[in-house]
Amino acid sequence: MNAQARVERAVTPEAADLDGLAALLIDVVDGGASVGFHAPLPLRTAQDYWREVIASLDDNVALWLARAPTAPHRILGSVQMQSAGRENGRHRAEVCKLLVLHEARRSGIASQLMAALEDHARALGLTLLVLDTEAQSPAESFYRRQGWQRVGEVPAYASRGDGSLLATAFHFKALVRSGGA
Numbered sequence: 001m002n003a004q005a006r007v008e009r010a011v012t013p014e015a016a017d018l019d020g021l022a023a024l025l026i027d028v029v030d031g032g033a034s035v036g037f038h039a040p041l042p043l044r045t046a047q048d049y050w051r052e053v054i055a056s057l058d059d060n061v062a063l064w065l066a067r068a069p070t071a072p073h074r075i076l077g078s079v080q081m082q083s084a085g086r087e088n089g090r091h092r093a094e095v096c097k098l099l100v101l102h103e104a105r106r107s108g109i110a111s112q113l114m115a116a117l118e119d120h121a122r123a124l125g126l127t128l129l130v131l132d133t134e135a136q137s138p139a140e141s142f143y144r145r146q147g148w149q150r151v152g153e154v155p156a157y158a159s160r161g162d163g164s165l166l167a168t169a170f171h172f173k174a175l176v177r178s179g180g181a
Contacts, residue, residue: 020075
């Protein structure tokens with residue numbers, strides 16, 4: 001898989017590609033990812049989730065897509081950012097659902113998506129990003145390599161598809177504004 005996907009911010013429902021996003025979500029959930037759903041994930045459930053996300057796209061909710069360079073209509077990955085809405089949190093945002101197709105993992109797509117998100121956050125003047133992920137997972141290792149700091153872990157926070165509970169780790173990343181501190 002080519003490491004250089006085309007990463008773009010989806011700003012309209014048409015640009016978001018409901019079918020491609022649904023296929024992506026089904027792939028990662030059915031592959032065992034803990035991203036809020038149990039496997040097997042029905043197509044309608046995946047589409048309903050993405051319809052809700054797409055309808056919420058605005059200045060506070062952003063979505064990036066990674067597309068295959070040789071098949072630009074094929075979505076290889078996505079990530080979302082939701083800015084804090086309250087007055088005392090306008091300096092921060094939450095990273096939500098970094099997803100990459102199984103066949104495209106370990107090719108740099110997750111790093112490309114996170115770089116685009118972080119660049120956008122800096123351009124907005126945000127200074128703090130937060131996220132949660134399955135503790136002791138490959139995703140957690142990825143975030144640590146990307147400079148994220150682990151805050152702590154909550155045991156039995158979410159459930160796997162088989163109903164067993166898993167721990168979730170919380171992380172943050174302080175952003176340096178472009179051009180200095």
